[in-house]
Amino acid sequence: MYKTLEDIRKASDPPKCSATGTGTSGYFIPKLLEEVFGLRFKLVMGYKGGGEQDLALERGKVQCRALSIPTFYAREPFGTWRKNNLVRVLLQTGQKRDPRAADVPTIYELMNEYKTPESTRKLVTVILASGDLGRPFIAPPGVPPDRVKILREAFMKTMNDPAFLDEVKKKKLEADPSSGEELDTIAKEAMAQPREVVERMKKVLGE
Numbered sequence: 001m002y003k004t005l006e007d008i009r010k011a012s013d014p015p016k017c018s019a020t021g022t023g024t025s026g027y028f029i030p031k032l033l034e035e036v037f038g039l040r041f042k043l044v045m046g047y048k049g050g051g052e053q054d055l056a057l058e059r060g061k062v063q064c065r066a067l068s069i070p071t072f073y074a075r076e077p078f079g080t081w082r083k084n085n086l087v088r089v090l091l092q093t094g095q096k097r098d099p100r101a102a103d104v105p106t107i108y109e110l111m112n113e114y115k116t117p118e119s120t121r122k123l124v125t126v127i128l129a130s131g132d133l134g135r136p137f138i139a140p141p142g143v144p145p146d147r148v149k150i151l152r153e154a155f156m157k158t159m160n161d162p163a164f165l166d167e168v169k170k171k172k173l174e175a176d177p178s179s180g181e182e183l184d185t186i187a188k189e190a191m192a193q194p195r196e197v198v199e200r201m202k203k204v205l206g207e
Contacts, residue, residue: 002063003088005037005110014040015063018053021045022206025131026053029066029093031204032127036111036120058086068131069098074172093128122197127204129190136183152180 002008008015019026022045030041044062047053054077056062069092072078081087092098092106105113107128111121139151158164159177168175178186193201 002090005033005039005090008039008041008090009037011040014042016042016044016061017064017066018047018056018062019043019045019066020047020049020053025066025068028127028205030064031206032124033091035200035204036107036116036124037114069094069101070174070176073100074174093131095132119197122193123200123204126190126193126197126201129186132178132186133183134178148180155180 002011002015017026017030019030021027026047027043027045030039030043033039034041041064044056047056053062053065057065058077065087067078072089078087089101089104091110092101092104094106095108097104097106107124111124116124137151137155139148143151156177156179159175165175
């Protein structure tokens with residue numbers, strides 16, 4: 001089992017990672033790690049969905065799989081995987097560590113450790129912006145600022161409503177909202193990247 005990124009770097013054969021196709025996290029996360037940290041992976045493409053990828057890992061056909069943290073801690077077979085020490089989480093792509101994986105470094109911490117150049121940090125920022133944005137509610141252009149303010153306040157009130165949170169808990173989901181102001185900042189930063197970063201992004205995404 002690979003315990004650190006250095007184990008992957010030193011491996012004689014690159015670990016195989018499953019993916020359904022280009023443009024998915026299963027594809028672009030390994031590609032991003034190659035670009036940022038100089039690691040090597042072998043992508044095994046064409047899986048029809050998560051279930052097939054889970055079986056491939058259990059059967060030893062692949063050694064790595066990109067997953068969101070909410071999914072990894074919400075359902076099987078991942079609970080059994082953790083119980084049986086079948087897998088190890090090597091890094092998180094969020095801005096800060098998730099409490100459920102408090103001992104796992106973020107990609108940003110690792111970039112500090114490896115002294116990653118600023119241009120590459122920008123590449124990471126723009127590629128991971130989709131994860132930071134999540135599934136946002138977007139209003140059309142031209143909505144008056146006072147209405148935008150009302151919509152944002154209403155959304156955050158819903159996210160903190162006790163009845164809503166009880167329903168989230170019953171469904172074994174999680175409510176981890178970002179404010180409209182936070183999403184606005186992320187979107188503007190992602191859109192302001194220079195052409196060099198955009199071209200590198202296309203390469204990582206397989207475009």
